[in-house]
Amino acid sequence: MARFIVTRLLWMIPSLLVISFLAFVLIQLPPGDFVTTYIATLASSNEVVDQAAAAALRERFGLDQPMLVQYLKWVWNIVTAGDFGMSFEWQQPVQGLIWERMALTLILTFSTLIVTWGIALPIGVFSAVKKYSIGDYIATFFSFVGLAVPSFLLALVLMYVAVVEFGQEVGGLFSEEYVQAPWSWGRVVDLMHHLWIPVIILAVSGTASLIRVMRANMLDELSKPYVTTARAKGLSEFRLLLKYPVRVALNPFISTLAWLLPNLISGSIIVAIVLNLPTAGPLLLQSLMAQDMYLAGAFVLLICALTLIGSLLSDILLALADPRIRLE
Secondary structure: OHHHHHHHHHHHHHHHHHHHHHHHHHHOOOOOOHHHHHHHHHHHOOOOOOHHHHHHHHHHHOOOOOHHHHHHHHHHHHHHHOOOOEOOOOOOEHHHHHHHHHHHHHHHHHHHHHHHHHHHHHHHHHHHHOOOOHHHHHHHHHHHHHHHOOHHHHHHHHHHHHHHOOOOOOOOOOOHHHOOOOOOHHHHHHHHHHHHHHHHHHHHHHHHHHHHHHHHHHHHHHOOHHHHHHHHOOOOHHHHHHHOHHHHHOHHHHHOHHHHHHHHHHOOHHHHHHHOOOOHHHHHHHHHHHOOHHHHHHHHHHHHHHHHHHHHHHHHHHHHHOOOOOOO
């Protein structure tokens, strides 16, 4: 196990280098650059920027250099000083913009993960054990509804319910007095007070899909000979389910870590915009639209790192949960 983990960690280094280069190239593929976007924004306000001023801006931001030189400087600064560069649009260091948003994103991600697993696991097991019962049909119906309803529409409905029925302030993750406040117990409590709406919205579709996955896997396991043998030996139904088929059917749950971490950053952008959440998604979208390459590149690099870390964690947890899996 230790050798496998070390090998995977070492392979992450070249993987991140290749991914960072591809991300840097893809961000610059659209025609123009940040200065072009900036000039177009000024032109929409009837302001004119001459060619000399545009050239000066490109020289100031280093955009007059070849793309390979820009990339090598960016990577060297990340490796040697942990410096992700300067955001063109915000005129601030990139790390100062992304760390708090990434922290809030991870809090939202793991809260959603706990809620998703906590609901999908027991309902999926119940739906398989009580196959074709009224409870199974109800769970199936709500699973399909959860998969069919768009997340942004559910966000609008929940915002209306929270305001009208509960009188709660919606939008964002903090009350106005805690938005710029330093971290304290009061800010944590305020975050918990605002967190339930985005967690429910993001958990609905994931829960619905995992219920179907868990039900299908449990049905496969319940029909296998080892379950019949365990029943014949007099093992209680509850203990039998937890010790054997549920343990094996958990594999799809664990494997979702590989895509869940990056998906909740890049896949929840519309929900984050609707709810005005200070998470990574809206800032990533804004940086891509403005061609703010260092800010967008940092986000893409972190998302890829989360993908690799999620894959490693899922492989390790799969080996621990299922004795049939060997990593060596």
